[in-house]
Amino acid sequence: MIFMTVICTNGFSRPNTDPTASQQRTSILVLNLMPNKQGTEDQIISLFEETNLPIALTFMYPKSHVWRHGDQADLAENYVSLDDISDQYFDGLLVTGAPLEKLDFDDVDFWSEFNAIRDWSQTHTTTQLFTCWSAQAALYTDFRLPKINLEDKIFGVFENQLLGTSLPQWFQIPQSRFSAVDRTDVLNCPAVSILGDNQATGPFILKANNQNTLYVLGHPEYNADTLSTEYYRDLEKHQPVKAPENISLTAPQFAYAHWRCCSRYLYQEWVKQSFLLKENNSHEQKQLQF
Template identity: 60%
Template sequence: MTVFKLNGLSSNNILNYQTNPELSILVLNLMPNKTQTEDQISQLFSEVKTPVAVTFMYPKSHQWKHGSQEQLAYHYVTLDSIRNQYFDGFIVTGAPLEKLAFEDVDFWNEFLEIREWTRTHTRCQLFTCWGAQAALYTDFNLPKVNVEKKIFGVFENELKSELPDGFRMPQSRFSKVDPRIAGETKGLEILGDNEQTGPFYLRAKLQNSIYVMGHPEYQAETLVNEYFRDEKKGQPVQKPENISLDDPTVAYNAWHDSSLYLYQNWLNNILKEKNNNERKQLQI
């Protein structure tokens, strides 16, 4: 369908100017390579059925070390600039911050402010990787558990749930959540789990939130490029599991179907929530 990028560092390639967006999505992009992440998220949205308008934001209290802070400020919005706006959906990306305590993250206070604002200015939220762990911590006081060996590769859901059979997600992180604590947390459901990764797909219906410990936006070469990048730097890194370094497309096709399911199902829930609210307003 159509994705309308209302701002961003990369060019806006609208596929069909005749289609009006049905939903507005705000993306807090915390990834180092923001342009790549923009393109990956936009590509996923372009493949689902629901046309959306996407706005990218950043925390102004964080100094971006992988590009021009001036350019970022020009092309992205901050909370101050959209404080009076409302969005249907809110996404928080991952960030290479797993080894830091949440309170040691330089933009943590601003993140808390943004989270509080989204409770009244967005309908549904989708948190991925570090964003999911940070949101679970703020919503349920669920601690992250640092791991010595990086959780790296493509991992399949081993839990019987409403997720499609063979649901899988690419992972690249140094932390996880404790399955016992997550399973005992009231109001939190575990829909996706793997013995190696721990819970990686969780839902909180009351908060209208989905927490995905993974990167649904990743494309075929992303994990492979991360491996060779770290190897070139001389960092200790193991090969990503369940994906071929020579031909990652086989693994990608499987997780890409899961990513499309994730995005479309999330958008369907937003539409349902939006329609329910509109019917309630008509009855008042």
């Protein structure tokens, strides 16, 4: 039974008003960079609920960014900023993607704050999970691995084609991005390991060898219809877009059932290891095992 395994200390979706409810739960701070805050909240909450683990979520925003898809005052009221929680500690930090792939990092209006949050997270969170744009941003911040801009969008569901990693070869994840990291650059960086790779997408799941950090160049939280919704949205805007690969627009649930299992496994193992590292109280000595 997965009833009430996840509570939210704040947010737009369903904040819990009981101040004691988050005790004895794995505390996850979510830096939500997606334009549709509540929609992304719902996706993340739903996926965490499927892990059947006791979790407390706190939603965060970059204070230096102007949210153009909603009311900034409402965002400040329902989310925390780094200033609000700078003296607090969390078991995990989850950072979402953002539709910023075509911008240089220095042109992102909250880039300085992103770096400040990344620095803070290394001493105030036990593990970190960066997804899509934030994964590429963190790879650049942590290891100076450059973001490669692409003319054609990586769009669809792609599986791991590597043998001999901790992730199974059939591991799948949705992708929706105009950028990538170069495989050769990663292989020349001994501090990073590739856990998931695909000839069409390049490396899409990476691990820092001496940090408890995962970099996932994709959207494990996506629902069955998210890719098709993005496709039809871009068509309506008369943008050049191809149909997402390896998924049916009319029957996405078949592909979704597979990648949802993979996404649940990813979240579940990350949360479990965050908890174990906290219990051992030695994340500097014990590393994330993926």
